[in-house]
Amino acid sequence: MAFHVSLVGRDDLSGEIYRQIRQAILDGRLRPGERLSATRELAAALTVARSTVAIAYETLVAEGFATSRAGAGTFVSHQLDTKRPASKVRRSTSRAIRVRDVWETISLPPFRRAARYDFRTGVPDASLFPHGIWRRAVAHALRSREMTAGFYEHPAGNQDLRAAIARHIGISRSVSGSPEDIIVTSGTQQALDIIARVLLAPGDVVAVERPGYLPPKKLFTALGARVAGVPVDSEGLVVEALPTDARVVYVTPSHQFPLGMAMSLSRRRALLAWAERHNAVIVEDDYDSEFRFGGRPLEPLQTLDTTGRVVYVGTFSKTLLPTLRLAFMVVPPALREATYKAKFVTDWHTATIAQSALARFIDEGAFARHIRKVSRVYSERHEMLTADIRSRFGDCLDLVPSSTGLHIAAYARTASLDDVDAITSRALDLGVAIQSFPLQGKPQAGIMLGYGAIETAQIAEGLRRLRSCFDERVSRRSKAA
Numbered sequence: 149m150a151f152h153v154s155l156v157g158r159d160d161l162s163g164e165i166y167r168q169i170r171q172a173i174l175d176g177r178l179r180p181g182e183r184l185s186a187t188r189e190l191a192a193a194l195t196v197a198r199s200t201v202a203i204a205y206e207t208l209v210a211e212g213f214a215t216s217r218a219g220a221g222t223f224v225s226h227q228l229d230t231k232r233p234a235s236k237v238r239r240s241t242s243r244a245i246r247v248r249d250v251w252e253t254i255s256l257p258p259f260r261r262a263a264r265y266d267f268r269t270g271v272p273d274a275s276l277f278p279h280g281i282w283r284r285a286v287a288h289a290l291r292s293r294e295m296t297a298g299f300y301e302h303p304a305g306n307q308d309l310r311a312a313i314a315r316h317i318g319i320s321r322s323v324s325g326s327p328e329d330i331i332v333t334s335g336t337q338q339a340l341d342i343i344a345r346v347l348l349a350p351g352d353v354v355a356v357e358r359p360g361y362l363p364p365k366k367l368f369t370a371l372g373a374r375v376a377g378v379p380v381d382s383e384g385l386v387v388e389a390l391p392t393d394a395r396v397v398y399v400t401p402s403h404q405f406p407l408g409m410a411m412s413l414s415r416r417r418a419l420l421a422w423a424e425r426h427n428a429v430i431v432e433d434d435y436d437s438e439f440r441f442g443g444r445p446l447e448p449l450q451t452l453d454t455t456g457r458v459v460y461v462g463t464f465s466k467t468l469l470p471t472l473r474l475a476f477m478v479v480p481p482a483l484r485e486a487t488y489k490a491k492f493v494t495d496w497h498t499a500t501i502a503q504s505a506l507a508r509f510i511d512e513g514a515f516a517r518h519i520r521k522v523s524r525v526y527s528e529r530h531e532m533l534t535a536d537i538r539s540r541f542g543d544c545l546d547l548v549p550s551s552t553g554l555h556i557a558a559y560a561r562t563a564s565l566d567d568v569d570a571i572t573s574r575a576l577d578l579g580v581a582i583q584s585f586p587l588q589g590k591p592q593a594g595i596m597l598g599y600g601a602i603e604t605a606q607i608a609e610g611l612r613r614l615r616s617c618f619d620e621r622v623s624r625r626s627k628a629a
Contacts, residue, residue: 263581265610280410305332408550
């Protein structure tokens with residue numbers, strides 16, 4: 149790789165080449181063993197005499213920063229400690245760069261945290277993904293005229309994909325919308341970001357479920373909105389508790405996160421009527437309702453909506469892979485142009501090749517076949533997990549009934565949030581990954597158990613280890629008392 153050296157306005161050319169390469173070595177930009185450009189090549193690039201570069205290289209070799217091998221070239225020394233000196237590190241100050249305080253309150257989740265018994269939520273089974281079919285779809289996309297032409301895409305996304313999504317959700321979820329109403333996004337979080345940009349001004353109120361999904365709450369807060377938590381019960385969001393000045397209501401009605409219940413039909417109708425009375429918009433996050441293992445499906449809020457109050461958000465992260473970063477939203481016609489423009493100024497459009505491949509994947513029936521296949525696997529895991537929780541943990545956990553999605557939740561009967569956090573930490577030491585959450589206004593906490601990432605054969609052993617963590621915590625508390 150050619151190394152950039154700037155000699156503009158410099159007099160000591162050999163010395164400047166030496167100093168810039170030495171600093172690059174100390175910074176770690178040039179790594180041990182890396183080959184430096186040949187003296188002839190670097191001299192030509194810098195329009196200097198070859199001897200000028202040779203003198204700089206000789207100085208680097210003499211001081212131990214580089215080694216020279218006849219016939220091979222000049223290389224960064226393997227014997228050198230290339231850690232940057234502390235005095236050279238550029239530090240930002242509050243006077244130079246001011247960062248909004250809100251970012252200090254936002255923590256990143258753990259990424260790629262390995263666990264042998266992985267009960268984390270929202271993670272599908274990558275081993276079930278049809279990699280061969282997907283590779284063919286990607287190869288076809290790369291050969292298509294649109295890809296070879298190399299044009300930018302419409303901000304709302306690939307037209308074929310938008311049409312395929314409209315057909316799919318119209319059939320599978322009874323969601324009504326034309327391709328023009330659909331905007332393809334890089335994940336659900338971007339869809340929510342676009343909605344917030346279109347609808348919210350700093351200080352506006354956004355109502356969210358409590359307990360609920362934290363990333364949207366952090367997003368709305370970062371954008372300057374005031375976030376109000378609204379309690380949920382066995383029927384979903386308590387509409388009567390909504391703040392009257394809420395501009396947006398964010399809900400997960402098909403599979404409430406984290407508890408797992410579905411919002412009742414009467415509650416859905418009440419929420420739609422409330423939004424009409426208060427001139428508010430409802431954001432319906434339908435993140436994993438493709439997987440349903442019992443009961444009759446309820447109509448989405450978007451389907452019941454007759455006044456254009458609902459923005460419907462769906463994702464392919466749970467049905468396919470999170471690494472694809474593909475999601476979509478269905479917006480009312482009144483918001484269409486504004487969301488197009490917000491998407492444009494955000495990132496212009498989502499990656500085109502993946503969009504084209506997904507359009508073919510859906511149109512050829514591969515997506516529907518994949519959903520049917522993984523649903524059978526997830527159904528078996530759901531049944532096994534719920535049965536084991538009831539039989540093994542009945543004395544310490546109350547299971548929340550749920551027949552949808554990729555996770556279940558349970559209330560701790562007596563364990564506090566500190567207890568559950570300690571159990572979660574100890575479980576991870578034993579190779580078991582679970583997630584906990586607080587219960588507003590209650591001393592107890594809850595846990596979530598996903599069954600997308602764990603193999604069916606590992607569920608029993610994972611739960612056995614988790615049970616030992618509960619027993620160990622109870623034993624410690626008894627001794628302390």
